Amino acid sequence: MNAFENILTLIDLRSFSSIWFWIMVALFWSTVSHSVLGASYDLIVQARKSAGQAQADLETLVEITVRRKLALARRVGHWVTAFVAAVLTLIFVLAFFYGLELAQAVFLLALPLTITRLMVLRLAFRVERENLRGLYLVHVLSRHRLWIQVLGVVMIFVTAVWGMLYVMSRSVLFG
Numbered sequence: 001m002n003a004f005e006n007i008l009t010l011i012d013l014r015s016f017s018s019i020w021f022w023i024m025v026a027l028f029w030s031t032v033s034h035s036v037l038g039a040s041y042d043l044i045v046q047a048r049k050s051a052g053q054a055q056a057d058l059e060t061l062v063e064i065t066v067r068r069k070l071a072l073a074r075r076v077g078h079w080v081t082a083f084v085a086a087v088l089t090l091i092f093v094l095a096f097f098y099g100l101e102l103a104q105a106v107f108l109l110a111l112p113l114t115i116t117r118l119m120v121l122r123l124a125f126r127v128e129r130e131n132l133r134g135l136y137l138v139h140v141l142s143r144h145r146l147w148i149q150v151l152g153v154v155m156i157f158v159t160a161v162w163g164m165l166y167v168m169s170r171s172v173l174f175g
Contacts, residue, residue: 016163
């Protein structure tokens with residue numbers, strides 16, 4: 001029974017006071033902000049510095065990713081939207097009407113993930129519509145990455161404050 005208790009302690013469902021949750025938050029935002037439309041940030045920087053092969057590689061990667069994302073969005077986008085809305089609503093109700101800590105933590109990760117995916121889809125439509133190329137494409141991708149990072153900083157702050165308030169409200173000293 002001791003080994004089972006140790007495993008349950010390691011996989012603690014108390015999210016905001018668990019180191020595993022905060023490691024996941026850091027990895028999540030690091031992963032989300034690393035790549036923009038299939039192109040890693042180092043490739044964007046290389047394309048900005050030299051307009052040679054790096055620029056061609058960037059345009060090719062972005063073009064492939066845009067085609068794939070938009071084909072999927074046009075084929076099943078309305079179903080995905082309905083499913084994501086239903087799941088987010090369910091998580092929101094469990095989190096804030098029933099007060100489940102795990103659901104609150106999941107919601108504070110799922111909502112910004114949904115927002116970032118919508119931002120990426122909007123960017124993909126823009127790249128296709130305006131047929132972005134060259135340094136202007138590099139500029140647009142860099143600006144998109146900046147806004148993803150701003151959203152990440154804001155959401156990490158909101159998650160930290162909410163988690164701190166949640167843990168303090170459940171503390172013996174405050175309640």
